[in-house]
Amino acid sequence: MFRSRSRKIAAAALAVMAGIALSTLPARHMKGADHAEATGVAGDPGADIADVFAFLDPNDNSKVVLALDVEGFIVPSELLNLSFFSPDVTYRFEIENTGDARPDASIEVTFSPQTSRSAPQTATIRFFDRERRHLSWSFTAPTTVQTLNGTPNPFVVTTDPKTDVSFFAGLTDDPFYFDIVGFNRFVSSVLAGTPDPTQLQRARDSFAGYNIHMIALRVPAFMLRGLPANSVIGVNGVTLRNKVTVRRDDGREDDDEDESKGKLVQVDRMATPAVNTALIPFPRKNEYNSATPVDDAAGRFAGDIVATLQALGTNNTNIGILASVAVTKGDYLRLNLNTTNTSVGAGEKVTTPGYTGFPNGRRPGDDTIDTLLYFISNQTLLTGDNVNANDVPLGGSFPFFAPPQQPRVTGVIDDNTRN
Ligand SMILES: [Ca+2]
Ligand SMILES: [Ca+2]
Ligand SMILES: [Ca+2]
Ligand SMILES: [Ca+2]
Numbered sequence: 001m002f003r004s005r006s007r008k009i010a011a012a013a014l015a016v017m018a019g020i021a022l023s024t025l026p027a028r029h030m031k032g033a034d035h036a037e038a039t040g041v042a043g044d045p046g047a048d049i050a051d052v053f054a055f056l057d058p059n060d061n062s063k064v065v066l067a068l069d070v071e072g073f074i075v076p077s078e079l080l081n082l083s084f085f086s087p088d089v090t091y092r093f094e095i096e097n098t099g100d101a102r103p104d105a106s107i108e109v110t111f112s113p114q115t116s117r118s119a120p121q122t123a124t125i126r127f128f129d130r131e132r133r134h135l136s137w138s139f140t141a142p143t144t145v146q147t148l149n150g151t152p153n154p155f156v157v158t159t160d161p162k163t164d165v166s167f168f169a170g171l172t173d174d175p176f177y178f179d180i181v182g183f184n185r186f187v188s189s190v191l192a193g194t195p196d197p198t199q200l201q202r203a204r205d206s207f208a209g210y211n212i213h214m215i216a217l218r219v220p221a222f223m224l225r226g227l228p229a230n231s232v233i234g235v236n237g238v239t240l241r242n243k244v245t246v247r248r249d250d251g252r253e254d255d256d257e258d259e260s261k262g263k264l265v266q267v268d269r270m271a272t273p274a275v276n277t278a279l280i281p282f283p284r285k286n287e288y289n290s291a292t293p294v295d296d297a298a299g300r301f302a303g304d305i306v307a308t309l310q311a312l313g314t315n316n317t318n319i320g321i322l323a324s325v326a327v328t329k330g331d332y333l334r335l336n337l338n339t340t341n342t343s344v345g346a347g348e349k350v351t352t353p354g355y356t357g358f359p360n361g362r363r364p365g366d367d368t369i370d371t372l373l374y375f376i377s378n379q380t381l382l383t384g385d386n387v388n389a390n391d392v393p394l395g396g397s398f399p400f401f402a403p404p405q406q407p408r409v410t411g412v413i414d415d416n417t418r419n
Contacts, residue, residue, distance in 0.1 A: 032207070033176050033273035033368065035072045038285035040267070045071040046086035047267040050212060051176050052237035054333045054361040056341040057218055059397060064224055064337065066093050066107070067216035067364075067399065068237040068270070072174050074211040076407045076415070083146040083171050083213075084114040085121060089239050090264060091215055094293075094332075096234035097226035101297035101330030103236070104226050105129045109169070109215055111143070120145050120156070123169050125217070137163050144170030150409035157398060166218040166398055171211045173392050173402035175364045179385045180206040181419070200386055208391035209405050209416030216399035221337045234332025235361070236271045236293060240264040266290055271333045272326040272359070273368040279305045279326075293330020302327050309376065318375045325359045335361030344394050349382060350374055364394050364401055391416055 033051045041048035050072045057063040068091065074082050085091075090110055094103035105128060112122040120142035127136045141158035159166040179202055186199035224233050243263040268289045270276070280288045281304055291300060305327055309319045325334065345357040346365030351374075357366040370384030392402045405416055 034270040037277040040286040047089045047239040049237050049268045049270040052270050054235040054335045055363040058342050063218045064221050065218050069212040069214045072212040076405045079146050080117050085111040087111050087113040092238040094236040095224050097230045101293040141167040152403040168216045168399040171404040172214040174207040174210050174212040176207050177205045177387050177390050178369050179204050179387050203386040204418040205387045205391050208418040211404045218398045231338045232336050234334045236332050239268045240266050271331045275326050279308050296330040314376050315378050318378050
């Protein structure tokens with residue numbers, strides 16, 4: 001990988017430096033972008049957002065692709081039993097387009113109950129403008145049904161003829177890639193006083209071989225710009241459940257007869273990867289998930305985030321960059337709709353000429369962990385966790401994610417998992 005011994009030593013030194021810095025993180029066991037990062041969502045997989053994506057369709061920059069995924073680590077052999085979206089969860093994309101922290105529009109997705117393993121659920125997609133008070137449009141679409149065959153069922157994409165909005169929901173390969181174990185072993189070695197950067201050379205993608213529940217939309221950009229049209233939008237993924245649910249003796253769940261009918265409570269939120277996972281102290285992680293970007297901009301978590309970054313040795317310039325992404329105007333994925341995008345980011349670094357990805361929105365292939373480590377290390381460390389790409393190729397058209405990992409056919413031994 002490196003051409004000379006001196007480069008190897010330099011890379012190792014930088015890795016040690018970052019490791020020493022990262023060892024001071026309040027969350028010493030980093031799990032993923034946002035997979036099961038807090039106790040409140042770790043026990044509620046159907047509402048646990050793992051990642052959020054926002055990028056210009058590389059084939060048609062007049063469209064924005066929005067995606068969020070929940071309930072990761074679905075093993076291929078269980079993909080039939082576990083392949084459904086909770087009918088009790090509201091999945092919401094909050095859109096901010098005026099430069100403050102307050103959402104100006106939202107897209108909500110809900111699902112009918114699953115009635116059969118071989119029948120799709122029906123998703124209802126609703127667009128609200130003016131801070132969710134006005135329903136602008138809605139349509140329904142089927143989910144993609146799964147199979148235990150060696151070849152996955154093709155993705156079912158529905159395009160609403162009135163709005164030209166496309167929708168997909170179903171299992172995909174988990175697009176996030178990161179060596180959880182190597183990273184945590186390295187941090188442990190630093191904590192023990194014997195920094196061992198070779199732990200970062202495992203280069204094993206902890207998410208390889210597993211599937212996740214993906215919800216993706218492709219939306220004409222003008223719908224998200226607001227009036228007057230703005231060039232930068234913020235995207236925040238949110239899950240909500242009914243505030244009160246009554247569990248009945250016959251197994252039904254009912255919220256119709258309670259006075260709280262219709263009231264929703266936020267279960268999880270996610271925009272910038274790894275903010276809650278890496279920068280928020282453990283005792284405040286559930287609180288962070290329940291809070292809003294308005295709270296972020298008001299400084300509710302700024303002290304914790306800045307203190308963590310300072311402890312990491314991050315200088316004011318790079319704290320400023322990271323704060324502008326996740327604190328100053330609230331934690332949103334901010335995407336410039338006027339920045340031409342021609343790829344899904346696979347194989348690119350933040351320093352790649354012409355790079356247009358995270359922290360400008362987030363594309364499926366963007367190496368967000370390496371990018372965050374790059375800014376945390378004052379733009380010195382580029383090798384990150386040495387996992388540089390997803391385990392399988394991403395798609396070339398909407399929804400751009402890879403098909404689900406299937407149970408292997410007879411004679412195939414490797415299941416792709418890299419534990
Ligand atoms: Ca989460
Ligand atoms: Ca706003
Ligand atoms: Ca993957
Ligand atoms: Ca990486």
